[in-house]
Amino acid sequence: MRIFSIFSWLIIGLFFVTTSVPVEVVQAQTDPCPGGYSNQFRLNGKVENPRRFSLTDLQQYPTHSHLTISYYSGSQGLVTKTYIGVPLIDLLNDAVIITDSTRKNDILRKYVVVRATDCYEVVISLAELLSNFGHQQVLVAFATSDGQPLDDTEGMARLIVPGDKSGGRCVSNITMIQVRSAP
Ligand SMILES: Nc1nc2c(c(=O)[nH]1)N[C@H]1C(S)=C(S)[C@@H](COP(=O)(O)O)O[C@H]1N2
Ligand SMILES: [Mo]
Numbered sequence: 001m002r003i004f005s006i007f008s009w010l011i012i013g014l015f016f017v018t019t020s021v022p023v024e025v026v027q028a029q030t031d032p033c034p035g036g037y038s039n040q041f042r043l044n045g046k047v048e049n050p051r052r053f054s055l056t057d058l059q060q061y062p063t064h065s066h067l068t069i070s071y072y073s074g075s076q077g078l079v080t081k082t083y084i085g086v087p088l089i090d091l092l093n094d095a096v097i098i099t100d101s102t103r104k105n106d107i108l109r110k111y112v113v114v115r116a117t118d119c120y121e122v123v124i125s126l127a128e129l130l131s132n133f134g135h136q137q138v139l140v141a142f143a144t145s146d147g148q149p150l151d152d153t154e155g156m157a158r159l160i161v162p163g164d165k166s167g168g169r170c171v172s173n174i175t176m177i178q179v180r181s182a183p
Contacts, residue, residue: 033119038155038173045179046110047095055149055156058142061086067139069160071167079167083160084147085139088112088177089129097126097179108133109182114159117173124161124169136163140174 044050068082092112099106110126128134139160143149150158155173164170 033117035116035118036173037152038117038157038175041157041174041176043091043095043177043179045112046098046181047092047179048098049095051095053091053140053157055142058086058140058157061090063087063090065137065139066145067137067141067160067162068145069162069170071170072165073167082145083139083141083150083158084143084145085141085157085160088124088138088140088159091140091177092126092129092179095179106181111180111182113176113178113180114169114171114174115176115178116171117155117175120171122159122169122171124159128163134163136161138162140177 040052040054042050042052063086064084065087066082066084068080070078070080073079097107097110099110103109107130108125108127112124112126113121114124115121124138125134128136129138141150141158141160142156150156150172153172157174159169159171159174161169
């Protein structure tokens with residue numbers, strides 16, 4: 001009897017301790033958009049071979065292009081700069097975009113979302129890149145004309161879109177290139 005009552009008090013005590021003390025779930029609040037330098041990016045989405053790219057991966061890529069672009073920057077006015085990079089279409093071809101062969105021209109439904117560390121995002125459609133459509137020479141640049149890495153503000157990799165008049169799609173600090181499809 002006595003053992004039972006001590007046990008009961010223990011249960012009651014335990015009940016109060018567990019219910020009255022708020023359990024603080026300390027969650028590390030990681031900023032999803034910290035901005036700053038990107039030292040790698042992922043290529044993923046609707047592709048057969050998703051992968052990561054570091055500076056060395058881009059430097060060792062079999063195809064490199066040199067490209068001089070002039071774009072209008074809100075903060076700097078007209079900027080003219082020469083970049084070395086890997087054509088975006090080559091990265092996508094090697095990743096192998098998954099298409100539905102039962103749908104006419106399914107590749108024309110595809111687009112890539114290019115995201116930066118600051119969550120800045122732009123879209124490029126596959127049709128802009130394909131040689132039988134827009135044939136734009138879009139690059140994932142990793143060096144300037146002298147072979148030096150990009151500026152700290154541009155990150156390891158920057159998207160270069162020579163056909164555009166404004167620099168809005170020249171995404172600095174690329175962290176992800178994701179292939180998606182219109183439904
Ligand atoms: N990650 C990231 N890239 C970005 C932007 C941005 O806000 N974040 N701004 C874009 C815009 S609107 C322009 S005009 C150019 C500016 O390029 P600049 O830094 O060479 O002037 O970068 C583009 N790339
Ligand atoms: Mo801009």
